[in-house]
Each structure stands twice: as C-alpha cells, then as structure tokens.
Amino acid sequence: MPTNDLRAYHEALAARGLARYGPGPRVHCHMGLVDRLPPPGTPAPGLRERLRASQEALLAELARAMGRFPDGGDVMDVSGGLGGGALYWAQEHRASVTAMVHVPAHEEQVRAFAHEAGMGDRVRARLYSREDLRGRACFDALIAVESACALPRADWLRAARSWLKPGGLLALADCFWVRPGAVPPSRNAWRAHLGSVSGFLTAAQEAGLELEVHDDVSARAVGFWTLTSELLVHEHMAQAPADARSLRAALNAVRVESQRDHLWLQQGLLDGGLEYALLVLRREA
Template identity: 55%
Template sequence: MRAEAALADAWRDEVAGYYGEKTERILRRYGPGPRVHYHCGLVDAVPPPGAPEDLVHAQVHAAQEALLTELARAVGRFPDGGEVLDVGCGLGGGALYWAAEHRARVTAVTNVPAHVELVRGFSEAAGMSARVKPLLCDALAVPGRACFDAVVAVESACYLPRAEWFRRVRTLLKPRGVVAIADCFVGRPEAAAPFDRYWRTRIGTLSEYLSAAHAAGLELEVRDDVSSRVVGFWSLTLEMLAHERAALYGPRTPAFIARESSREHLRLQQGMMDGGLEYALLVLRRAG
C-alpha cells in the first residue's frame, strides 16, 4: 500500500509539473484573461481555413465558454448564488465564469503552486476576488463536509482515482448537491494509451465512472454526448497552432513540431467521430 501511495503521489507531482511548465504557453494561446480557459469547447459551425488569428482566438474562447454554458444547462437549475467547488481549476477561467454568470462563491482548487497567484490576480482584475477563493490542494484532500451545492470538474476527473474521488465528493456535497463533469471518455480500449500518453491522464470508460459514482452514493441525472460539437473545436485549435508556428518559424516550421501536435489533434477528432472516444457532460446528484 505504501508503494502504491508513493507511485500515486509521484504521478500527481508529475502532472502538476507538466501544467506548471505549460503555464506560459497556455497564457499565450488562451490569454490574456481574465477568463482564461484550458479545455475543449463546443463548435456548431467551423469557419473556413485561413481565418485571421484574432478571429480564431475569439472563436476558441467563445467555444470554451459555450461548453460551460451547456454544462450549466445540463444541470437544469444551477445553484445560483451557491457554494461551488471547481476541481482542477487551471488558470481560473471556469471559476470566474461560475462567479460572474451564476453569482456563485467558488473555491478554485489547483495542485499547481504557480497557478494560485494567477487565479487570484485574474479574480481581482475581474472584480471577483470576493467570490473566488483559490486553494492549493489535492482534489482528494479538499477540507469540509456537506459544504458545497455543486462540484464542477471540467477535464480534471480524468486525472483522479474515480472511486476515491467520488467518495470524497459525496462527503463535500450538501444533500441533493450536484456533480457536473465535462470530460473525454474512452469508447474502445486501444484509444486509451495514446490519449493518456499525450495528455498525461488516466482516461476511463463511462461505465467505470458511473459504477464508481453509484457506489459512492451519487445518482446519474444527465449523460449528454457532445462529441460531434467538440470535433469542430479541434479544427479551430489546428488553425490556432498554424498561426503560432507561422509567428515562430515563418514558412519553415520544423516538421517534427508540426507533426506531433497536429497528429494528436487529428487523433482526437477521429476518435470522437468513430466512437473510440466520447466527450460527454455528466450530471450526478447526491442521494438523500
């Protein structure tokens, strides 16, 4: 058991280091803020290739916010004015969204030390410092009991041991509180390894998630497959990458740079089109 705990701690440290190192690139790509998102978005109409960089950037941001809007819609009645836990908050874009659009008081949890001050600074810039509290903490160690109306996990549950995390979430939620998850799930086993390797995750199947949630006392209310709307987001990010490479290298982008990132974006698109991967919104409610 000690060896397993040590391996889990080492892996969590690796993930925190990975995102710490990516911070400047995330800011350049998705900034300047204050609502900086680092997750997928929903796109219903992909613009033709060759759009100006500022237009692509604006479309990416709008798509990311559309995902949060759709997640709130899936909840049905999001707890406006309530206590919300944002798990794996990144640079705080989602926390600011819930605070601004739903008047929530948000505890924004991250395990990346450098992100705490960034979230705090963005909250001040948005006039939301009274509503958004950044917390440096492992998602499994968030303190409290029956203190949150909603727990939100946007592309963060794939980094967590599901059974243990759902048990902790059940403890943190108020009676009838909700868990709102937006994440990618594996549809075919062969899709898992390349996904995990590139994104540093531990992707799971929907059945694994739902089994663990049910065992923890959480009931499924909504499962919404939005894969077809996420496919277009990766077309937008490919356009964004092309603009970034042109700015850095001009027309002579090193082949290995273009090949790796483009391959993974295309792999995601293909997986969501052929069923190897599914991007879904889940809403779970604490029973009782």
C-alpha cells in the same frame, strides 16, 4: 496519478492556455463546443476568439445540463488551470466559488485574475491536498472540467460526495474511451488515465452519487480540434523565417504536433472510439 506528475501536467496545461487564450482574466484550459467553423483563412486573432467562445459554450452547456444551476450558491471548481471556470460561475451565476489548484503559483494567479475581474469577494483559490479527500458537506455543486480522469477515481468520487450538501450536484465534462484502443499509448498524464463512462458511473454509484444527465457532445467537440490545428499553423508560421525551406519545416512541425496531441483525439471523437460527455450526478439527500 502521483502528486508531482499531476502538478507538472497542470503547470504545462496552464502555460499553454495562458499563451494561447490569454491574457485573461477568464483563461480556460479545456476543450470547447463548436457548432460552425469559420471560413478558411481566418487570421489567428479570429481563431483564438472562436476557441475562447467555444470553451465558454461548453460551460454554458454544462450549466444547462445541471438544470437550475445553484445561482448564488457555494461551488467548488476542481478543474484546475488558472480559474477561468471559477470566474465564469461567479460572474454568470453569482456563485461563491472555491477554485482548487494543483500548482502553488497558480493560487496567486487565480487571486490576481479574480481581483482584475472584480470578483475577489466571490472567488478564492485553494491548493489541493490529500486532506481534501475528507470533505465537510458544504457545497451546492462541485464542477470538474477535464480533471476527473487525472485523479484516483474511486477515492475522488467519495471525496466529491463528502464535499456536497445532501442533494448537491457533481457536474463534469470529460473525455472517455469507448474502445480502449482509441487511446494510443502515451506518457501524457491526462491521456494515460482516460477511462470508460460505464466504469466512471459504476464508481460514482458506489460512492453514493446518482446519475441525472448523460449528454454525449462528441460531435460538437470535434470542431475545437479543427480550429486548434489551424491556429497551430499560424503560430508556427509566425516563428518561422519567411523562406520556402523554413515554411516546409514549420508545416512539418504542425503535422507532428497535430498527430501527437490533436488528430488521434479528433479521429476518436469522429469514429466513436472516444466520447466527450457531460455528466451530472446528485448526492442522495
């Protein structure tokens, strides 16, 4: 993906994440895992709290998939966003984390959130550049949550290997297509670059990374979009004047946005056209 497109994608993603899940300091800009839906009619604050909890549940599940997470180790988080994942690994696993960002303004925001969380000595932000395709084998783990698909796959996997110490882990959570037709044509940068798990694993093997864990958590990701769609209704209702015509307009806006960004993904995860996977790969010693 061209640099400008990648930057625009991450700017929009972070702005949406901050508006919906802020104010911070741990703001996540990715899907979550939901095992039980709240009762109908749950107010917006309750939905936001459930969504934040589901995002952290995803990170906890990724840590579990990694086995013995390198507590206290050196971690590179390439998930982008506003450093929510980086703070998670620093606070929950005592890691020293380099948070790679794609937007210059996000460097300062990540530093501010790290300072607010008392993790300024463990989390540092770094702006992604082409030089980062040549690593120095200095990290115990490299973590990518919904960011690998937006990067040139073969080059990025070779770079990931070069950043890992011998025996180090690459852990990622991402959506992949099972049937290409499950991904409708789109100018959305993330959607347009989804690939297959098999294609990703072939490229990983060619880069010198061996698969250790492949967990399909699609069924647990579906509920995230159910909660998000409910929250959209609250958000549009809060902005609409209290009359019947405006109410209908707000609900129609929700339907349009859901069809564009939510329902295709939810349906694909339900019918097997898409897979949300946790993958853990190891650099050969």
